[in-house]
Amino acid sequence: RKLSTSVSSTPPPNVVFIEVDSGSVAYADRHLPQTRAFLKRYKMRKAPNGKIECNDGVCSPDFEYFSLNGPNSVANQIGALSGCVVTRFHERCFSSEVKLQQDKCSRGGMFTSLAGGCLVCPQGSFLADPLSTCKSDAAVDCCTMNFPAINSSRTCQDPSRYEFGLQLFRRGPRRHATFCQTSKHHADSFLESPWLFDVAKEFGYVTFFGDEFCYIGSPFVAQDNIFPLSPDYELQKLYCRLKESRQYNFSALGPRLCASQRTASGIKPMNPGLDFIREILNAQELNRTPKFIYLNAMADHDYD
Numbered sequence: 001r002k003l004s005t006s007v008s009s010t011p012p013p014n015v016v017f018i019e020v021d022s023g024s025v026a027y028a029d030r031h032l033p034q035t036r037a038f039l040k041r042y043k044m045r046k047a048p049n050g051k052i053e054c055n056d057g058v059c060s061p062d063f064e065y066f067s068l069n070g071p072n073s074v075a076n077q078i079g080a081l082s083g084c085v086v087t088r089f090h091e092r093c094f095s096s097e098v099k100l101q102q103d104k105c106s107r108g109g110m111f112t113s114l115a116g117g118c119l120v121c122p123q124g125s126f127l128a129d130p131l132s133t134c135k136s137d138a139a140v141d142c143c144t145m146n147f148p149a150i151n152s153s154r155t156c157q158d159p160s161r162y163e164f165g166l167q168l169f170r171r172g173p174r175r176h177a178t179f180c181q182t183s184k185h186h187a188d189s190f191l192e193s194p195w196l197f198d199v200a201k202e203f204g205y206v207t208f209f210g211d212e213f214c215y216i217g218s219p220f221v222a223q224d225n226i227f228p229l230s231p232d233y234e235l236q237k238l239y240c241r242l243k244e245s246r247q248y249n250f251s252a253l254g255p256r257l258c259a260s261q262r263t264a265s266g267i268k269p270m271n272p273g274l275d276f277i278r279e280i281l282n283a284q285e286l287n288r289t290p291k292f293i294y295l296n297a298m299a300d301h302d303y304d
Contacts, residue, residue, distance in 0.1 A: 012203065012290040014281065019080060021073055021298045077222045077296065078178060082194040085163045086226070089177035093156035093163065094131070103133045109172020111135070111142035124228030126170040130154070130177075145228055147193045150182045170226060178226050195227045200292035208280055210235035210273045210295035214243045233280060235273055235295070273297065 020032065029036055042060040047053045054060075075086035089107075091100060105111060105118035109127060111134040113119050121127060121143035127134065131154060134142035148154075148169060156163045156179060166179035180194055193199070200207050209231040215221045216236070223229035273295050280291055 011288055012205070014291045015200070015205070015293065016277070016291075017080075017294045019077065019294070019296050021296055074176065074220065074222050074226070078226055081196045081222070081294070082180065082227065084169060084178050084180040084194060085166060086176050086178050087161075087163055089171060090158070090161060093158045093161055093168075094153070095157055098131075098153045101132045106130070106133050107171065109170055111139070113137050123224045124230070126172075126226075130168050130171045147180075155182070172225075176226070193227075196294075197227075197229060197231060197292070203290070205290045205292040206233070206280070206286055207231040208233040208235075208277065208291065208293040208295075210276065210293075212239065212273055212296065212298045214240035216240060233276070235276055238272055238276075 020028070020035070023031075039060045039062070042055050042058040044052050044054055044059045044061050052059070078084050078086045094100065103112060106127065108118065109130065110118040110120050111127060114135060114137050119137075119139070122139050125139070125143040125145045127142060128144045128148070136142055148167070151167065155167045156165065158164055163177075163179040167182050169178045169180045171177050197207050197209065209223065209229060211221065211223070212235065214236055215223070219225060277293055277295065280286065280293065
């Protein structure tokens with residue numbers, strides 16, 4: 001995690017991470033044939049000596065025995081961008097000696113007002129202790145933006161659970177519970193955040209986060225609901241403006257991924273996310289600055 005002190009004439013590599021939001025293999029075969037063909041061409045394979053081989057240095061893993069029925073976008077995104085696990089909360093994760101001081105608010109990742117109502121932590125923050133009730137009218141008394149200190153009483157002790165050995169980071173939104181890996185060498189201190197956007201900024205990267213819709217206030221995203229997000233460039237601002245100008249109804253209409261503009265030579269198709277990324281990669285003023293780019297492509301959900 002520490003930057004090298006040596007001087008190099010070669011800047012760190014750019015990182016472009018494109019996630020195609022959840023869809024079935026059959027759907028991908030029908031609608032993303034070129035992408036599927038590329039992944040199959042570079043599929044990882046096991047060599048006779050037991051090592052992994054790839055074509056031309058490009059490795060494409062295929063998790064053939066993993067499947068899920070139902071929504072899993074948030075869990076996929078958190079796993080990819082932090083290595084943390086998002087699952088349903090189970091009390092049996094914790095020893096019977098651990099007293100869970102919970103109420104209806106803390107179960108949803110909220111704190112309790114003095115009047116008894118549930119209050120949400122400010123955007124990008126979360127309960128300092130996800131297993132305790134906090135009563136206050138001031139968020140500063142209950143919420144934090146710091147990744148929590150190691151606490152063995154908040155670590156899942158049930159070996160039958162796949163979050164076994166991971167520490168509860170936060171609860172909510174909705175019924176989500178997020179468990180993360182702890183670092184032994186950081187005992188009794190705050191942990192380094194596993195969130196890749198925090199890691200990228202630590203290494204001097206310019207960051208871009210793209211979700212192809214206006215997600216302000218949405219409980220269906222990871223950013224600012226589970227981890228705080230403050231990228232240098234953000235795609236959703238464009239979609240929020242489109243929502244304002246065209247009066248999109250988020251719950252009924254969803255995103256429109258491709259736009260078009262009329263030029264002298266006819267209609268020119270555009271993809272706002274990819275166009276934005278291309279501009280960042282080609283920007284002269286950022287020529288010597290490494291870029292960490294993440295785009296959640298929602299092509300699977302554009303049914304027009």
